[in-house]
Amino acid sequence: MLIDANPRFAELLREGRKSQVFEYAVTSSNGDNVRFRIDNGELGGILGDQFDNNQAIRGEQLQAAEIINVKTRTLQSILDEASAPRLIDYLSLDIEGAEFEALKDFDFCKYQFKCMTIERPSLELDLLLDERGYIQVQHRLYDTFYIHKSEIAGSRLGNTSPQFLVTPSKDW
Numbered sequence: 001m002l003i004d005a006n007p008r009f010a011e012l013l014r015e016g017r018k019s020q021v022f023e024y025a026v027t028s029s030n031g032d033n034v035r036f037r038i039d040n041g042e043l044g045g046i047l048g049d050q051f052d053n054n055q056a057i058r059g060e061q062l063q064a065a066e067i068i069n070v071k072t073r074t075l076q077s078i079l080d081e082a083s084a085p086r087l088i089d090y091l092s093l094d095i096e097g098a099e100f101e102a103l104k105d106f107d108f109c110k111y112q113f114k115c116m117t118i119e120r121p122s123l124e125l126d127l128l129l130d131e132r133g134y135i136q137v138q139h140r141l142y143d144t145f146y147i148h149k150s151e152i153a154g155s156r157l158g159n160t161s162p163q164f165l166v167t168p169s170k171d172w
Contacts, residue, residue: 001020025046027102028074031073033070036067044096045095046095051096079111093116100128112148
C-alpha cells in the first residue's frame, strides 16, 4: 500500500506500481482540507507552522508556490480501509515535518510494524515510539530505523543495543 497526497506522484505510483494507492495527507484527523504544496518535488507537504512548508523556513518560496487543497486521513483509517493485517512488515514515513502529527494518536495495539524508517523524528515521536516498544537500531543522516522489540528476540539482532539518539535538526 502506498500513500501520497500529491496528485502527480499518486498518479505515477498508480501507473508504475501494482500496490493500492491512497491519495491523502496523513494526519491525526479524517476529512479535513489542508493546504498542500506540490511544486517542489519530494519536499512538498502540508503548509503550517509546525511543518517544513512554513513561512519561517520557506516563506519566499511559498509566495510563488503551487498550493492545492487535499483531504486528510489518519494512517489507521487507511489501514482499516485496506484491510491491512495486524502485523505489518514495514512502514516508511517521510512527510516533511508531519511525522508526529501522523502517529500521535495511532493505535499501536491494533497495528504493529515489524520495522520502520522515519525521516527526522521529533523528540516527541522518538519518546512515543520508545513507549510503544520500538527500538532505534540505526541512524542514517536524517532517517532513523526502528525495530519492534518483539522482532529482536531470536533474530540475528538479538545482541543489538538500543541506540536512542535525538535525530539532528535539519540545518535550513
